[in-house]
Amino acid sequence: MKSNHIYDYVERLSELLRVDSRQAGAEFGLQPVQLEVLHYLSICNRYSDTPMAVTEYLGLTKGTVSQTLKVLEKKELLVKQLDENDKRIQHLRLSADGTKLLNETIPTAMFVNVCKVLPESKQSEITSALKYLLTTLLETNGLKTFGICSSCRYNIQTEDSQYYCGLVEQPLSVDDTKLICREHESKP
Amino acid sequence: MKSNHIYDYVERLSELLRVDSRQAGAEFGLQPVQLEVLHYLSICNRYSDTPMAVTEYLGLTKGTVSQTLKVLEKKELLVKQLDENDKRIQHLRLSADGTKLLNETIPTAMFVNVCKVLPESKQSEITSALKYLLTTLLETNGLKTFGICSSCRYNIQTEDSQYYCGLVEQPLSVDDTKLICREHESKP
């Protein structure tokens, strides 16, 4: 039994986040997972706002996700919209209420508090360590990265310095490239 | 809506840990929380191995913890033992099976893999960033630290360089001081 401090700290942080997240959601009658879904929908691009993408991102089964989405739709926190080209696909969009709720709850109180106290330099130090850990974790274990377009191998810049995705073969706006994508693959 | 990258990364790590932990436990018919309880019991000291301490550590209600413990006891992964002085208190101890199971499952595969790849220097860099974040998080939000004795204000060294806890007024072995305690308070 080798002790693994990285594991220990991540587990502890995770436990604290769960508690905080449960409390944050409780005000609105939401469970931690439901908040996570809303959060994901607020940062994913238009090719990744489907139930299947949520399923992959959260590592649940599509049945479980389907139920969660039903609850969120009934609470009018998100809207479903059929894809024009592929009628199997539902696009999920946060409603105004959903966005408002999200802004009030995420990041949770604990993390807001901690960032008030931490000096900028410490914050960026921690951020880059976390980023490095996460990236390595995903790569080492062969998991989807769900990164943003600007770091993706499919993302190219055309002559007129516009962004373009070589996978879906569509132009991208600057805002587009800041959102996460289920097809993301790191640059080699 | 201010973006908070520290929150984002911790949330993501937390989601990945949940998935990995669920898979690790599934082999033995255990839920993530149940593994967390076993893990806690393997690193806490003899003043912190009670249901109430588990309750505080995991941030659940005592009712919930009581049920979880019942399951683990039925599976013979832990044993309960009445306190000699205070008959309300149950001490929880991992059984041999429990320890074995824990060693096989924690740290989970993902973290074992990542540590094989990361160079020592990177590991300690990440570890110290995580530690700093966790400590600040706990302090800022007025939460119990559950630290180890050697970093506790109650821990003193007697003339003959033995460790001694000023709170419970008991001597401590060297091994004792490496375990986490529910009464832990950071040195000023």
Place this chain on the structure above:
DNA sequence: GATTGTTTGTATCGACTCGATACTATTTAA
């Protein structure tokens, strides 16, 4: 075009989590 297989999403069931509430037993304080 019909057939087969794949993908997306839903529906249902059972095991389990978790909080809330109510309860017992023991210890401590007044």
Place this chain on the structure above:
DNA sequence: TTAAATAGTATCGAGTCGATACAAACAATC
């Protein structure tokens, strides 16, 4: 000695989650 606090258990209901089965739309092949 009585009242309050503390440790723990029991029970209930809402919700998570995986497994399974299913329908609908798309894709590939003949």
